[in-house]
Amino acid sequence: MRIVLVGCSGFVGRALVPGLLEAGHSLTLVSRAPQPLLGLQHPQLQRLQADPANPASWQQPALQQALAQAEAVVNLAGEPIAEKRWTPQHLQLLNSSRIDTTRALVAAMAALPEGQRPGVLINGSAIGYYGTSASQEFIETSPAGTDVLGRLCVAWEQEAHAAEALCRVVILRIGIVLGGDGGALGKMLPVFRMGFGGPIGDGQQWMSWISRSDLCQLISTALVDPAYSGVYNAVAPQPCNMAAFAAALGRCLGRPSLLPVPGPLLQLLLGDGAKVVLEGQKVLPKRLQEQGFAFRYGELSAALASATS
Ligand SMILES: NC(=O)c1ccc[n+]([C@@H]2O[C@H](COP(=O)([O-])OP(=O)(O)OC[C@H]3O[C@@H](n4cnc5c(N)ncnc54)[C@H](OP(=O)(O)O)[C@@H]3O)[C@@H](O)[C@H]2O)c1
Numbered sequence: 578m579r580i581v582l583v584g585c586s587g588f589v590g591r592a593l594v595p596g597l598l599e600a601g602h603s604l605t606l607v608s609r610a611p612q613p614l615l616g617l618q619h620p621q622l623q624r625l626q627a628d629p630a631n632p633a634s635w636q637q638p639a640l641q642q643a644l645a646q647a648e649a650v651v652n653l654a655g656e657p658i659a660e661k662r663w664t665p666q667h668l669q670l671l672n673s674s675r676i677d678t679t680r681a682l683v684a685a686m687a688a689l690p691e692g693q694r695p696g697v698l699i700n701g702s703a704i705g706y707y708g709t710s711a712s713q714e715f716i717e718t719s720p721a722g723t724d725v726l727g728r729l730c731v732a733w734e735q736e737a738h739a740a741e742a743l744c745r746v747v748i749l750r751i752g753i754v755l756g757g758d759g760g761a762l763g764k765m766l767p768v769f770r771m772g773f774g775g776p777i778g779d780g781q782q783w784m785s786w787i788s789r790s791d792l793c794q795l796i797s798t799a800l801v802d803p804a805y806s807g808v809y810n811a812v813a814p815q816p817c818n819m820a821a822f823a824a825a826l827g828r829c830l831g832r833p834s835l836l837p838v839p840g841p842l843l844q845l846l847l848g849d850g851a852k853v854v855l856e857g858q859k860v861l862p863k864r865l866q867e868q869g870f871a872f873r874y875g876e877l878s879a880a881l882a883s884a885t886s
Pocket residue numbers: 583584585586587588589590607608609610613629630653654655656657658670673674678701702703704751752753754755760761
């Protein structure tokens with residue numbers, strides 16, 4: 578397949594791009610950076626510099642041509658959620674980097690003549706869609722939360738749903754992605770390796786996780802298998818609470834995991850952004866299981882062993 582990739586130069590993209598190249602696909606990687614931080618050279622990998630949130634970017638002839646020639650689009654663009662305090666300006670960026678990007682991308686797809694439009698759009702979303710809860714379980718049909726991230730995800734998904742008039746659309750509500758070189762685990766690892774790790778906050782919050790390698794496999798599968806359509810919870814079947822996660826990580830590294838990281842300290846550092854790790858949600862991959870998606874790392878200890886090896 579010829580695939581246009583947006584927002585795929587980061588933590589997920591680093592694993593996704595080599596996997597798609599290995600599978601024989603031809604890729605156009607759209608990035609705001611002149612040289613996206615992937616360090617990859619491959620004859621089937623083309624790079625285009627553009628700000629995908631800006632509709633004018635999609636008027637660039639090279640990008641229009643790439644889109645018109647593509648059979649598929651993957652859009653994971655989004656400013657990192659839990660790295661900075663949520664000032665009004667930063668909140669605006671969290672929203673616009675997802676919602677405006679998806680809107681501009683779908684508009685560019687709609688502007689193509691009918692026979693030239695990509696056949697499938699795989700679009701990111703997040704389990705923050707459901708809001709947070711200590712006790713509820715969430716499946717794809719559960720209602721959206723009304724907090725900041727819930728509202729963001731609803732608006733983000735709405736823009737992706739608009740592409741359903743044009744092509745097959747797959748929306749992935751992504752859980753906490755486990756990989757050793759980034760994301761939440763990448764931040765926890767150095768502390769745990771020094772033996773100072775422990776649960777963050779009271780340890781009772783749910784963590785609905787997915788190994789990065791299973792997420793990439795899911796994206797690869799959904800690209801080529803027309804049975805995939807609509808919204809999916811991209812999480813492993815065994816969510817756990819933070820205390821169990823910290824204990825499993827300690828065991829995996831052969832280090833103690835006793836020192837809790839106090840919630841108020843994180844709140845001081847991250848403001849509302851701390852909410853992402855201090856509160857969680859128990860999300861189940863109902864539709865993926867119904868569809869028979871085979872998780873390679875469906876069990877936490879195996880996912881952690883693979884991510885930290
Ligand atoms: N990692 C997780 O645990 C997790 C969990 C749930 C959902 N997700 C979602 O999955 C997607 C990919 O996650 P990731 O961990 O790979 O994220 P990441 O490493 O932060 O990469 C995000 C990508 O989005 C683009 N981006 C960042 N800021 C942007 C902005 N202001 N405007 C337009 N594009 C921007 C970047 O592309 P360029 O800099 O090349 O333009 C980058 O390739 C994100 O949308 C994220 O919200 C991730």
